[in-house]
Amino acid sequence: MLYLVAFIAGGVGMALEIVGSRIMAPGFGSGVNVWSSLISVFLLGWALGSYIGGMFADRYPKAIGLMLIALFNTPAIGLINLFGRQLCLWISDRYIAGQLGPLLAAFILFLPSCILFGMVSPYAIRLLTESPDFAGRVAGRVYAVSTMGSLVGTLSAGFILIPMMPVSVILKLLALTMLLTAMLAAAHDALQRRAIKLKLPAATILLLICLLTSAPCKILYEKDSAYHHIIVEQVGSVRILRFGPTYQSAIDLADPDRAVFPYTDYFHLSFIFNQDIKRVLMVGLGGGTVPMRFWRDYQDVEIDVVEIDPDVKDVAVKFFGFKEDKRLKVFIDDGRLFLRRSNKRYDLIMMDAYTATRYGLSVPFHLATKEFFELVKERLTDNGILAYNLIGQLEGRNSRSSLSFIKTISSVFASVYIFPVEYRKRPWLYSERNIILIATKAETKLKPNDIVAKARLLAGKRVHIPLFVERAMDLYERKLDLSNLPIFTDDYAPTEWLRQ
Numbered sequence: 001m002l003y004l005v006a007f008i009a010g011g012v013g014m015a016l017e018i019v020g021s022r023i024m025a026p027g028f029g030s031g032v033n034v035w036s037s038l039i040s041v042f043l044l045g046w047a048l049g050s051y052i053g054g055m056f057a058d059r060y061p062k063a064i065g066l067m068l069i070a071l072f073n074t075p076a077i078g079l080i081n082l083f084g085r086q087l088c089l090w091i092s093d094r095y096i097a098g099q100l101g102p103l104l105a106a107f108i109l110f111l112p113s114c115i116l117f118g119m120v121s122p123y124a125i126r127l128l129t130e131s132p133d134f135a136g137r138v139a140g141r142v143y144a145v146s147t148m149g150s151l152v153g154t155l156s157a158g159f160i161l162i163p164m165m166p167v168s169v170i171l172k173l174l175a176l177t178m179l180l181t182a183m184l185a186a187a188h189d190a191l192q193r194r195a196i197k198l199k200l201p202a203a204t205i206l207l208l209i210c211l212l213t214s215a216p217c218k219i220l221y222e223k224d225s226a227y228h229h230i231i232v233e234q235v236g237s238v239r240i241l242r243f244g245p246t247y248q249s250a251i252d253l254a255d256p257d258r259a260v261f262p263y264t265d266y267f268h269l270s271f272i273f274n275q276d277i278k279r280v281l282m283v284g285l286g287g288g289t290v291p292m293r294f295w296r297d298y299q300d301v302e303i304d305v306v307e308i309d310p311d312v313k314d315v316a317v318k319f320f321g322f323k324e325d326k327r328l329k330v331f332i333d334d335g336r337l338f339l340r341r342s343n344k345r346y347d348l349i350m351m352d353a354y355t356a357t358r359y360g361l362s363v364p365f366h367l368a369t370k371e372f373f374e375l376v377k378e379r380l381t382d383n384g385i386l387a388y389n390l391i392g393q394l395e396g397r398n399s400r401s402s403l404s405f406i407k408t409i410s411s412v413f414a415s416v417y418i419f420p421v422e423y424r425k426r427p428w429l430y431s432e433r434n435i436i437l438i439a440t441k442a443e444t445k446l447k448p449n450d451i452v453a454k455a456r457l458l459a460g461k462r463v464h465i466p467l468f469v470e471r472a473m474d475l476y477e478r479k480l481d482l483s484n485l486p487i488f489t490d491d492y493a494p495t496e497w498l499r500q
Contacts, residue, residue, distance in 0.1 A: 010149030049118015057126035249287025263434035283335035284353035288322030
């Protein structure tokens, strides 16, 4: 029975490590720094646990000790479920320890549980060793069984649990499994002593876990679609759509006209460069807040939206009030394929499509190449506008991808204007932010004063964005050094690598 305890503990421990990446992703992404932090903390925890477990096993060589280890791990996992995401977001929002933020979060969240997992094997070895002559054999069996459990836990988490159920449910399942493991250890002790005196502690811990894991959750919806890990969460009156770690859309239910994410306002700057916009295409639906605002504010505009994931459309309709009509239609397709197959020409094409990679958030490479922008240009009217939401940096050592992106667009379009979101309010550009690029098919030579003057003429008339003039003032005027940077092509577009 103790071999089974070691097997289960090994499996739950590795499953928790795999699931831990999903807990940390909303705050820190899914890059190598997150995995390095998780692996380091788990190794440290198991090392400390092995040392502590061996020491206590020699002093208290009784099954009740093993039972308590599994029992204490139950609320430890429950607390991860209850506070894990919030802690990661809190640390991420405050840039605590810079790039060491994931390590700090992993240390706080997972180290206690890892220490307890590490204590299991030496404790089981001590209890199973009846003679020094067989100590090596027993140790080999326990570690072999525990390692096989880790293998099963890893495969189960990656191939079965995460694709089939929300992370919160997985954590509840892992906590319950450790509770059952404690009961197995208690049963072993009962068989040895022929007495069960532990019903009250077990019942108490079970009640504690029920309270911890059943606490009200602000996550309204969670699903792994074919393209995204979709999460809908609510904070106060604000409802947010995330694809894994990436924030996609948000609405304030108490004030639906408010732009929760300021970058969405900057798409309306397109009217400065073409006041006669009638047909609009948007690639990337998200929660539908941008196309719905265009639909509501511009009664003479027809809007097509291309979204690759049908589940995203369902979420937009169910949770964000999105709806189609004769002026607003959604097409389930890849954005580039849609443009290739369509013969329509648009006055404005808006791009807001992203995907999560091992390096973090990235533009799908086939939507960032010169060939793609040439296709976009063909689908625009003579005075057509491309408005592209780029997430990146314009300065600093991690700016190469953004600058290559700008160089690529500039190689196709006559004029490109750069609007870093809230640039005047937060002028530093050494961390990532939304950057709205507005590219014109026809050459324009508008100066900053011209852009602001046009914005003032449009504000409150054609355009009803509250801070429209202020958004126009965020034009980036510094000269960019685009030399020695590649132009992205279908043959070479290392959009992820250049961000490192």
